[in-house]
Amino acid sequence: MRTLLLLTVSLSVLLGALAQQPHPCKAPPYLEGKLFVLFPEGHTTLFEQFAYDAVEERIRVVASIKHDSQEMIEDRLLFFRERFYYEIHYHNKSCVKTPFDAQFNPIQIPHDAHHQAQFVLGSLSAPAEGLLVNSWVGYIPETKANYSMTFTEFGCIPITILTTDEKKDHFFSSFFDLVVGLENPEVFIPPSFCTSAKVVERKDGKVADFFSALR
């Protein structure tokens, strides 16, 4: 009897400890929000509004890319499963269809990421004054890049992602105004004038993920 009790207590202590340890998580499958990306050397910034569907593997982004004083607006609808994206130009009702070959990388903490710290942005002294987050670090062999990611403890919502490539160049991405769900799923339906879209091959052929799709 005593052995059984001891075993039960030990097991619950162990389970309690395991439960406390943050685990890599995946962001909700449907997300809408904004993203700010600061490119190395600080000359280029990207500000985008996006809708993300990890179930059908499609992303819609309207991005404003600033390079020094030049600004460019791009509206793209990416279908990762079908391996092409549309570049949509409403001003002249034209559309360009570009094939690309890339795996869909959902917004998530990689399974082999190392938990760095749990901390509070702001304060938990009163409601609505703070946010409990976790930071994770790791290395991606394919791109030879180190990353540091901060996601919320509850809901696995991305906050910041910093990647540092081989050349020690930093790419800093900051997410905000995220909404779980899709306010208007029609953003994934291409406008009618895209049915006659011209097919244009990408020069570099590189669309590795969510971020590089816009570079």
Place this chain on the structure above:
Amino acid sequence: MRTLLLLTVSLSVLLGALAQQPHPCKAPPYLEGKLFVLFPEGHTTLFEQFAYDAVEERIRVVASIKHDSQEMIEDRLLFFRERFYYEIHYHNKSCVKTPFDAQFNPIQIPHDAHHQAQFVLGSLSAPAEGLLVNSWVGYIPETKANYSMTFTEFGCIPITILTTDEKKDHFFSSFFDLVVGLENPEVFIPPSFCTSAKVVERKDGKVADFFSALR
């Protein structure tokens, strides 16, 4: 009667609009927390644990300053009203008293700051997944520096402060794990061995505020 009704309606619309506009705010007078500062060029970082008392105008900081691979630990107790600070060395029970001449600048949004944006870190789609914050920008003529500050909408808790000086050097400060109140007010009482502290003048004499006190 109709005029009175119209006036009442107009007044409440105006007051409603004014109430919605975020106003510069002051952080709580007692705070404890952590601060990370990234100095220009990225070679120097400062990580500190601090206790802040804006009523008595005193700050206690234990800071770890990393410059490339060198690390230095500093423990300081600053009395802004009395215009001196102690540098405390527990390892050999010694203490250095240094006079300084600087105004106490409380943690706050300057009155003439310009409201830039209100945004959510994370998501407000579910409780504990997001934080509503405001960003403010402005210019400090004394130090010829531009600043960009992010504080929580509720509670006026600092999140980040970015200052850019004349030379376009960026100082990025990030606050976290803040607690409103003082867990142990005794941190402001100098250890007994400080009564016989040696007085040493600062070479540069510059202690302008909360941050420069540590540079």
